[in-house]
Amino acid sequence: MTLREEIERRRTFAIISHPDAGKTTLTEKLLLFGGAIHVAGAVKSNKIKKGATSDFMEIERQRGISVATSVMGFEYGGCKINILDTPGHQDFAEDTYRTLTAVDSVIIVIDGAKGVETQTRKLMEVCRMRKTPVMVFINKLDRPCKDPFDLLDEVESELKIKVRPLAFPISDGPTFKGVYNLYENNLSLFTSDERQTASGHVEVTLNSPELDGYIRPFTTRLREDLDLVEGVYEPFEREAYLRGELAPVFFGSAINNFGVRELLECFIRIAPSPRPSRTEQREIDPYEEKMTGFIFKIHANMDPNHRDRIAFMKICSGRFERGRNYLHVPSGKSMKFSSPTAFMAEKKSVIDEAFPGDIVGLHDTGNFKIGDTFTEGEKLKFTGIPSFSPELFRYIENGDPQKFKQLAKGIDQLMDEGVAQLFTSKMNGRKIIGTVGALQFEVIQYRLEHEYNAICKWEPIQIYKACWIQSDNQAQLEDFRKRKYNSLALDKHGREVFLADTSYALAMAQEKFPDIRFYFTSEF
Numbered sequence: 001m002t003l004r005e006e007i008e009r010r011r012t013f014a015i016i017s018h019p020d021a022g023k024t025t026l027t028e029k030l031l032l033f034g035g036a037i038h039v040a041g042a043v044k045s046n047k048i049k050k051g052a053t054s055d056f057m058e059i060e061r062q063r064g065i066s067v068a069t070s071v072m073g074f075e076y077g078g079c080k081i082n083i084l085d086t087p088g089h090q091d092f093a094e095d096t097y098r099t100l101t102a103v104d105s106v107i108i109v110i111d112g113a114k115g116v117e118t119q120t121r122k123l124m125e126v127c128r129m130r131k132t133p134v135m136v137f138i139n140k141l142d143r144p145c146k147d148p149f150d151l152l153d154e155v156e157s158e159l160k161i162k163v164r165p166l167a168f169p170i171s172d173g174p175t176f177k178g179v180y181n182l183y184e185n186n187l188s189l190f191t192s193d194e195r196q197t198a199s200g201h202v203e204v205t206l207n208s209p210e211l212d213g214y215i216r217p218f219t220t221r222l223r224e225d226l227d228l229v230e231g232v233y234e235p236f237e238r239e240a241y242l243r244g245e246l247a248p249v250f251f252g253s254a255i256n257n258f259g260v261r262e263l264l265e266c267f268i269r270i271a272p273s274p275r276p277s278r279t280e281q282r283e284i285d286p287y288e289e290k291m292t293g294f295i296f297k298i299h300a301n302m303d304p305n306h307r308d309r310i311a312f313m314k315i316c317s318g319r320f321e322r323g324r325n326y327l328h329v330p331s332g333k334s335m336k337f338s339s340p341t342a343f344m345a346e347k348k349s350v351i352d353e354a355f356p357g358d359i360v361g362l363h364d365t366g367n368f369k370i371g372d373t374f375t376e377g378e379k380l381k382f383t384g385i386p387s388f389s390p391e392l393f394r395y396i397e398n399g400d401p402q403k404f405k406q407l408a409k410g411i412d413q414l415m416d417e418g419v420a421q422l423f424t425s426k427m428n429g430r431k432i433i434g435t436v437g438a439l440q441f442e443v444i445q446y447r448l449e450h451e452y453n454a455i456c457k458w459e460p461i462q463i464y465k466a467c468w469i470q471s472d473n474q475a476q477l478e479d480f481r482k483r484k485y486n487s488l489a490l491d492k493h494g495r496e497v498f499l500a501d502t503s504y505a506l507a508m509a510q511e512k513f514p515d516i517r518f519y520f521t522s523e524f
């Protein structure tokens with residue numbers, strides 16, 4: 001197969017949802033279709049069960065599982081599909097944000113009874129920022145759900161994206177009959193016992209006289225609903241979907257494997273193959289001959305005897321080959337990998353080559369950071385892998401004076417992995433850790449102790465938000481620095497950050513210093 005053919009058949013995406021909407025279940029059904037797994041239950045939910053927020057074993061278990069299911073590849077309909085898993089627990093949202101930088105499209109799962117929930121809203125903001133194409137799967141139609149038109153309106157207004165149903169449900173809950181596929185113009189009938197192979201699929205169109213026999217007493221209602229769909233929604237336009245402006249919507253029930261095939265069939269036809277990526281220097285076309293890629297995730301090894309890590313690299317162009325020398329741009333060193341790995345469902349195996357859209361696992365002894373670029377010699381830096389302004393902050397202090405070095409190394413490496421962000425106060429040089437979830441503080445403390453043999457102590461600090469600052473007005477910037485000296489810090493890369501202690505302080509600063517730009521992501 002040529003490089004072009006390999007790239008065109010790749011579909012790299014993530015499934016995102018609010019916890020419990022059915023992400024794990026849908027992932028598993030997709031893998032069953034792809035033959036990547038053969039029994040239901042093979043994909044473990046990687047979410048931390050409710051109420052387990054301070055159970056370290058649970059955290060560790062979760063981290064162990066998420067390595068295995070970080071990337072799941074399978075073949076379907078001539079396509080090579082790569083699903084990138086995202087942590088279900090909202091305290092790991094930053095991990096999810098970063099994973100979204102490595103995908104070409106996204107499927108959002110929504111619980112039909114609950115509608116759009118908070119976590120979905122936040123994740124959609126990241127997709128919108130990156131103009132990632134999204135498809136929506138409204139799940140759990142076997143349960144009583146909200147009205148489909150209300151759900152469509154809710155997705156449109158809450159997720160701020162135009163929608164276009166490509167399937168439409170026929171009732172819900174105990175009287176759920178199935179969905180009418182507007183994309184293929186046929187009917188999929190629901191029988192709740194079809195656990196693994198969805199087959200209740202009949203070639204009956206809307207105007208067929210047989211329709212009534214299948215979906216009575218909802219025939220008239222379906223015809224009216226579909227009239228309304230055609231009247232209200234514009235025809236599906238793939239270009240608008242690819243621009244991230246229009247989301248096709250499907251309805252189904254993942255646990256019953258219902259509506260999943262329709263979603264997958266449509267997905268392989270319309271979802272994008274790898275697209276160009278931006279670097280600070282130029283745009284990289286996936287079809288370029290030379291290999292480029294970047295690291296979007298680093299995972300520590302769970303085995304205490306093997307402290308090495310796995311770095312996940314997304315290939316952006318060219319052909320990646322095992323044993324070949326590549327330039328690690330940040331260090332300027334040439335490196336080769338003798339056992340790069342790929343992931344097929346729960347199995348990890350050494351590969352000889354990989355193509356744009358693929359994710360390769362690289363063995364890392366602690367040299368790599370999130371965002372690191374690999375090339376065949378060109379000095380490039382990929383953009384679009386931002387850090388997000390954290391929401392929770394604490395001072396980190398050394399709990400054992402003998403272990404100062406271990407602590408410093410541990411903090412350094414954990415920050416490279418993207419577990420949290422480090423800020424150093426300009427005023428007193430104290431180190432502040434910022435995270436998106438409270439759980440991270442426990443994870444950091446635990447890992448420092450178990451992996452680096454270092455003890456840390458936390459001390460409270462009142463910070464509402466950290467924002468990166470920049471200005472062309474030097475006089476105003478100097479004035480700001482003088483007045484806000486106590487609230488300034490440097491991030492890990494030496495960039496200036498304003499640590500606003502309250503929302504009021506931030507609003508006042510923005511008002512008084514109009515020429516200063518306050519950024520809530522590290523990339524601007």
Ligand code: G4P
Pocket residue numbers: 017018019020021022023024025026045047088139140141142143252253254255256
């Ligand atoms: P998540 O990864 O998005 O957090 O969700 P997950 O797939 O784990 O699903 C959450 C719960 O919803 C699970 O039940 C799952 O069985 C159920 N579920 C998923 N899809 C459907 C569906 O189409 N219909 C119905 N009725 N339920 C569905 P659980 O009781 O939390 O877990 P389990 O004991 O069943 O594994």
